[in-house]
Amino acid sequence: DTAVSQTPKYLVTQMGNDKSIKCEQNLGHDTMYWYKQDSKKFLKIMFSYNNKELIINETVPNRFSPKSPDKAHLNLHINSLELGDSAVYFCASSHASLDEQFFGPGTRLTVL
Amino acid sequence: KQEVTQIPAALSVPEGENLVLNCSFTDSAIYNLQWFRQDPGKGLTSLLLIQSSQREQTSGRLNASLDKSSGRSTLYIAASQPGDSATYLCAVKRGANSKLTFGKGITLSVRP
Numbered sequence: 001d002t003a004v005s006q007t008p009k010y011l012v013t014q015m016g017n018d019k020s021i022k023c024e025q026n027l028g029h030d031t032m033y034w035y036k037q038d039s040k041k042f043l044k045i046m047f048s049y050n051n052k053e054l055i056i057n058e059t060v061p062n063r064f065s066p067k068s069p070d071k072a073h074l075n076l077h078i079n080s081l082e083l084g085d086s087a088v089y090f091c092a093s094s095h096a097s098l099d100e101q102f103f104g105p106g107t108r109l110t111v112l
Numbered sequence: 113k114q115e116v117t118q119i120p121a122a123l124s125v126p127e128g129e130n131l132v133l134n135c136s137f138t139d140s141a142i143y144n145l146q147w148f149r150q151d152p153g154k155g156l157t158s159l160l161l162i163q164s165s166q167r168e169q170t171s172g173r174l175n176a177s178l179d180k181s182s183g184r185s186t187l188y189i190a191a192s193q194p195g196d197s198a199t200y201l202c203a204v205k206r207g208a209n210s211k212l213t214f215g216k217g218i219t220l221s222v223r224p
Contacts (some may be wrong), residue, residue, distance in 0.1 A: 004155075040216075041199070041216065041217060042214070042216055043156075043201065043203075043214040044214070045211040045212060048209075048211065050209070055209050056209070056210070056211050058211065090155055090156070092156075096208070099143075099144060099161065099205070099208075100146065100158050100161045101146065101156075101158060101212065102158060103148075103155040103156040103157070103158075104155050105154060105155045106153075106154070106155050
């Protein structure tokens with residue numbers, strides 16, 4: 001299947017822990033994104049990478065660190081998790097020239 | 113700062129009705145506008161992308177229009193079906209490497 005995939009789908013962890021979410025796309029896109037959808041369903045960009053280079057970095061705590069090992073992968077590492085980090089995190093990708101964004105299924109993070 | 117508004121927040125219609133979902137944005141200097149659909153517990157599915165130079169895009173029973181000068185877009189759904197029940201989000205982009213700014217979505221329920 002050609003798609004944007006994320007792992008894990010669900011993540012439940014204690015405050016203070018460090019966790020990672022992985023994202024992979026096999027659509028041949030050159031731009032990847034991380035979004036956060038809060039409890040009120042509001043969707044907000046966190047980061048964007050184009051050809052492994054960071055191009056958008058919204059006002060996100062530096063406990064969040066994206067890593068792009070190659071164009072097809074964009075992982076999100078979160079240090080010292082806090083209760084307010086509980087949300088659904090979506091990865092997305094697009095081709096810079098076409099610009100239509102395709103989303104992954106989301107990772108529901110619950111911090112206890 | 114770009115703000116995207118979608119009103120009403122929820123809409124319920126009987127099956128077979130033609131309907132229009134509205135999206136308004138405060139800054140008319142946009143690069144493109146994208147309509148998405150989100151099913152409960154799922155990721156976003158791209159429906160239509162309208163470039164700033166375009167007035168409308170069509171896909172099957174869906175037609176999206178864009179009026180930049182008035183800061184508005186509409187998503188027209190013809191002959192609605194229960195399977196169209198979902199949350200519909202619009203998002204605008206200011207420039208080629210800028211972020212997507214999302215509205216809060218309209219939750220549509222199509223009654224059989």
